[in-house]
Amino acid sequence: MITLHRARWLFDAPTLERLRYIEKGGIVIEKGRILGRGSFNELRRKFPKARTIDHGENSVITPGFVDCHIHAPQMEMMGAAGFSLLEWLENHTFPTEQKYVKAAYAKARWKEFCQNLLRCGTTYAAIYSTSHTKATDLLLEACREAGLRAHVGKALMDQNAPQALLQDADSALIELEELINKWADETKVRPSITVRFAPTSTPELLRGAGKLHEKYPDLIIQTHLGETTDEIAWVKELFPHSQNYATVYAENGLVNHRSLLAHCIYLNEEETRLLHDQRSHLIHCPSSNFFLGSGLFPYQKMRHAALSIAMGSDVGAGWDLSMQTTARCCYEAQALQKYFCKPAELLHLITRAGAVAMGGSRSLGLLEEGFKADFVVHDLSEREVVRLRAERSDSPEDLLSALLFLGGETTVVETHVDGRRCYKKNR
Numbered sequence: 255m256i257t258l259h260r261a262r263w264l265f266d267a268p269t270l271e272r273l274r275y276i277e278k279g280g281i282v283i284e285k286g287r288i289l290g291r292g293s294f295n296e297l298r299r300k301f302p303k304a305r306t307i308d309h310g311e312n313s314v315i316t317p318g319f320v321d322c323h324i325h326a327p328q329m330e331m332m333g334a335a336g337f338s339l340l341e342w343l344e345n346h347t348f349p350t351e352q353k354y355v356k357a358a359y360a361k362a363r364w365k366e367f368c369q370n371l372l373r374c375g376t377t378y379a380a381i382y383s384t385s386h387t388k389a390t391d392l393l394l395e396a397c398r399e400a401g402l403r404a405h406v407g408k409a410l411m412d413q414n415a416p417q418a419l420l421q422d423a424d425s426a427l428i429e430l431e432e433l434i435n436k437w438a439d440e441t442k443v444r445p446s447i448t449v450r451f452a453p454t455s456t457p458e459l460l461r462g463a464g465k466l467h468e469k470y471p472d473l474i475i476q477t478h479l480g481e482t483t484d485e486i487a488w489v490k491e492l493f494p495h496s497q498n499y500a501t502v503y504a505e506n507g508l509v510n511h512r513s514l515l516a517h518c519i520y521l522n523e524e525e526t527r528l529l530h531d532q533r534s535h536l537i538h539c540p541s542s543n544f545f546l547g548s549g550l551f552p553y554q555k556m557r558h559a560a561l562s563i564a565m566g567s568d569v570g571a572g573w574d575l576s577m578q579t580t581a582r583c584c585y586e587a588q589a590l591q592k593y594f595c596k597p598a599e600l601l602h603l604i605t606r607a608g609a610v611a612m613g614g615s616r617s618l619g620l621l622e623e624g625f626k627a628d629f630v631v632h633d634l635s636e637r638e639v640v641r642l643r644a645e646r647s648d649s650p651e652d653l654l655s656a657l658l659f660l661g662g663e664t665t666v667v668e669t670h671v672d673g674r675r676c677y678k679k680n681r
């Protein structure tokens with residue numbers, strides 16, 4: 255069946271500088287792919303047999319949001335205040351993650367997690383599970399059930415965390431490989447190779463993870479890098495023979511074009527060059543950086559150095575699942591450094607940039623012919639102030655800006671992945 259979705263506005267951002275919009279536009283979808291985009295009237299003529307779904311006069315369609323860094327077990331502890339990174343891990347994160355040893359508990363939480371991602375318009379995510387293999391398998395299952403597109407990582411840890419979350423390198427990697435094989439035929443939901451971060455990894459674990467990536471090179475690698483100065487000092491103590499933090503990963507084959515490296519606030523020149531040369535992706539997580547007081551990501555500097563940058567909510571240190579909140583925090587983090595992002599740039603960062611970082615450059619992140627039909631329907635009238643602000647906007651760009659800043663979970667009314675409606679708001 256061919257479906258034509260009509261919206262008052264269509265927005266997408268192919269590059270950081272370029273915003274595309276269509277007023278009274280539409281997208282035509284067949285078998286999960288976009289067949290056409292353009293003005294509604296033209297599409298109506300071109301596809302006379304298409305079933306039309308009119309989203310109304312206050313509707314806006316954007317590509318689905320892409321979250322390149324989020325911890326599923328931490329949704330239940332978002333906003334747990336009072337600590338900086340290392341204390342927060344010890345006091346909140348590790349005790350919470352231990353609960354996921356119970357499969358029934360994990361299953362119930364994962365379902366809530368996936369539903370809430372969709373409620374915020376997220377269609378594609380790189381997700382950390384806990385260190386438990388069973389819980390990770392269940393999270394893959396929950397993502398598939400919900401219809402999300404996802405990379406899901408068993409958080410590998412074999413030192414410097416509570417015993418209940420540790421697993422020796424050998425058995426952790428064997429179990430991860432079993433999981434990789436179990437999910438080998440899936441393309442939409444895939445396991446990833448996820449080292450929590452250097453301090454919770456022995457050299458054996460890092461080496462083994464790198465070897466596993468050599469064997470399965472199309473899998474995503476996820477880890478944290480250069481988030482706080484205390485963490486960097488600790489890494490120096492633990493790995494005295496490595497030249498710097500990034501090298502700890504690079505020496506073990508974990509820095510390449512499949513690597514999503516969260517934070518990267520404190521990189522020196524050598525590390526910056528290394529990530530550039532290896533075409534790795536820096537995942538900027540500003541709401542988390544504000545919450546933990548970690549620091550300000552040097553976006554402009556990294557952009558000028560031609561590094562690939564995408565965005566992550568980093569829930570639970572990030573205090574909202576919505577990528578719109580993440581975009582707002584990005585704006586603020588950069589404004590504090592005297593750089594003012596444009597609406598196109600923010601939209602690009604939470605859609606197309608993330609899709610490209612995760613390997614979807616030819617099929618994801620835009621409302622484009624031939625692309626997968628991952629999109630969000632927003633309704634400006636779902637929040638009074640958004641509707642009023644949109645009515646008085648003086649350009650399409652300004653209207654998008656109002657939606658990005660004042661809207662969010664409240665204004666998302668439908669989320670579609672692969673052309674399938676996975677979420678519809680009760681109104």
Ligand SMILES: [Zn+2]
Pocket residue numbers: 323325478516568
């Ligand atoms: Zn994180």
